[in-house]
Amino acid sequence: MTKQYPGELEQMVLLAALQLRESAYAPDIGRELEKSASRRVSRGALYATLDRLEHKGFLRWEIEAATSERGGHRKRLFSVTATGLEVLKASRVALENLWNGLDDVFVESRR
């Protein structure tokens, strides 16, 4: 059976959410992507990805209380599920396997 891996943006979003640990809110995830991966993601794409990850069961969220800075609207705190961690690990393993033994190629090309 073929294994399914999350897409590139999906992986980045999951990793960003993990990096943020206890403060994985949507705007912060967006900023983290911009900071660490130099990737500007429009809000439309970001929410769509978050929805998709949630649908696939890699991500879940809970509601937090509102603050006045947000006009009294409540917050969603995202966290990566066990399944999410598993697929990330699997994809890392797959990538590492694929990278294995290629060091000489890159050394070659650098020269």
Add this chain to the structure above:
Amino acid sequence: MTAKETNRTVRPPRLAQLFLRLSLPPGFRREAILGDFWEDYRYRWQSHSPWRARTWYWRELLAVSSRSWGARLSGLVRRRRGGSAPVDSPGKAPGGRPPLGGGSKISFARLLWKTLTEDIPYAFRNLLRSPGFTAVAVLSLALGMAPMTAIGSFVNAGFFRPLPHVEEQDRLVAIFRGVSAPVAWLDIQDVRQQVDALEDAAAYGLGLDLNLTTEQGTREIIGAEVSTNYFDVLGTPIALGRAFTESEGAPEAQPVTVIGHALWQELYAGDSQVLGRTIRLNGVDRTIIGVAAEGVLSPEQPIEYAALIPITQERAQERGWRGMASFGRLRDGANLEQVRTQLDVLSARLRQEHPDYWIDEYGRGDQFAVYPISALRVKPNYRYQIMMMVGLTVLLGVLVLATACSNLANLLLARGSKRGTEIAVRLAMGADRRTLVAMLLSESVVLGCAGGGLGLLVTHWATQALAAGRIGPDYGIDLTVDWRVFSFTAFVSVFTGVLFGLIPALQASSPDLTSALKGERTVFRRTRGVGLRNLLVVTQVAASLILLVSAGVVLRGLQQARSLDLGFEPEGVVAVQVDLRQGAYSADQGERLFADLLTRLSAAPQVDAAGLTVSVPFGNSRWMANVVPEGIERTSESEVLTDESYVTPEYFELMGMPIAQGQTFGPGDVEGDREVAVINETLAEMLWPGKSAVGKRFYRRDRTIEVVGVVRDARYGPPRGEQIRHIWLPFGQWYHESMFLMVKARGDIGAVVPIIRQVVSELDPELPMLEPRLMTTVINESSGDARIISALMAGAGLVALFLAVTGLYGVVSFIVSQRTHEVGVRVALGADRGKVVRMILLQGLRMTAVGIAVGLLAAFGLAHLLAAMIAAVNPLDPVAPLAGAAILLGAALLATLIPALRASRVDPMVALRHE
């Protein structure tokens, strides 16, 4: 937004928030996303700029909402087809067209259902597939729609938006005297006691602004003097503290005030400890007893009051002092008719009890009038003028919209002919024509709504900028888009969509099947639909010409009015109103103060002369009186209505108004027993035709006055289509508490203003004084309305011109593309290229010429209408129509020349290869 937006109150634009809310399905997710946006907006507002924050919000909002709408619509379509709603990939809308042919006639209900679930989503996808066309269409529609929505929001703010914080507004009525004259507070006291169809009635003073003195100095604020029951009758809440009590309306009561919400924020930063503090208004320290709720407005204008004070003045106890507007609240179950009947009874009683005030000098009795509360905003006797004004602006809007619609119809026609094959296939497979029309119309309605939405956004921003700039940040007219404006725009959008879509849809749905299916092109045959296109271009050209010419006519009128001889010299004269009405000045003290002012000012080296007048030429107010020559019986027919003014003797020389006969009044006249006046030539000729007026006498009410001098005619205001009659009476024999101080500068006019301020504040530091204004400014501003009209028209005209030119270009290009084949044949057969260019040019210019002819005729009619509204306009002025026609012709020539040249370069080999 506005400058009052401080850190504390930073919030995303309301309209954008609403839009975002509507685009998302309800639930926690929506709330969280709204909050995320809010937070980021604030972050950007603080760290970048408000503008960046706003553009960011809109851009990201569009990114989120377009996905969301796409997902919802395609979900709708899939569900109907038995598929599952997409959740995993909301961004990707599936293809899927409405079934090609399908059955013969279908019921109307099914057609509607099909339109909503299939045609509209299909239209969305189809339009997104040709983004260039869609962008052009939506933009030109938005341009065309923006004036309409702007008019909508102004009319809404002025007339329809209910007053905020008013309880059961339909129970409020406006009470006037005569048709719409103000009333005396004592009359309203009688109304309160004797009209039991009314629960209660309140009154407020007209035209009394308040002077606020703070450590920074004295300035004018918008306030009102109100009866103590004002808040109760309106049914408006107090945000903090309490409203007035009945006893606070007594003349000897402690002075108190209720301040407005905005002033509370500004002066006290919203401090809740403000109650009991004092604020200096019109030179009196008043205790603040309450703060009105935010946005409590006058029932008359959509403007927030900065402060309200109770009527305590002694003259409010005089029946003759009629400076109040009044409104009442109907008792439960009572109606306007009952109030009217009871007021008639009361009027009759007042005529008996107080004939001095309720019966005029000709024995005509006065009476109360009652209307729904909206009459306070639109005075019954101005209704006609306001309707004219609104009608005119709506006409402008319609003309611009018409050009935009014609453009769109043209674009759709061209698109329709490109889609000819698709439509022919559908028809060939047995599609019902109604179904096809519905499908095509959906597309135009979707376009219409997109254009309307964008137009609404543009208007929203524009009107906010306008309101903020013109009326100041704190007391702005509330132009926010509410459901009325929204539904108006929605209606106009759908209507527009149907309007511009119907003809192309009908045309496209009846093609010549055989040739369309074969992909044939027409050779040497008139292309189908060209006649229709011509008509549309003619409409555009005509509409834009009407607008341009009208703008030109008004502008020319203004120019000519300015170049007319004024009859006096406004240069170097400064006018400033000195108003003693709110101070504690008796008439004697007032006269002394004014005399001191003049003496001190005249002594200043920077001042050439100083005088007083009760009304300024070209100013806002006009004083009028009835006079009758001595020896003639006074009847309403023999009376002559004339402008009048009270002035000091220096006034004539100061203003450069030359005396034609006799002399002006001297100091002796002012104190003497002999009542004197100066009149102008027009009045002299009217009262004593052919004779010298000097030494003659006339009656004015109960006084007999001798004419000592006649001055040359001058203009005293914007042109009104007749020469104005005028009398001047000496200030001294005639007193008024609010006078204009006129100062003529010796040398630099800028040096005079500080002198005036200094002299005024030396005499009384709290003396209410308005901003000094140059006479030349006063004159320029008097034509403000006409100037705004002409600017609006010129703006609309330019938009229409732009649309018309692009439309013309589009049509001629289309014709050229249709005739490429024909041109190829012609050239192959030896036609020279110049001839080809001429042929195409002529075809384009023929349309333009017809449009210009129609437009000139219509503009001629509109100019007459404008002349009725603005006296300066000369409807027969040839310059504006000629210039307008020339501009259009030039633009049209350019728009046709480019495609014509393209046609001449057609290579016969290429054109004929397809054969």
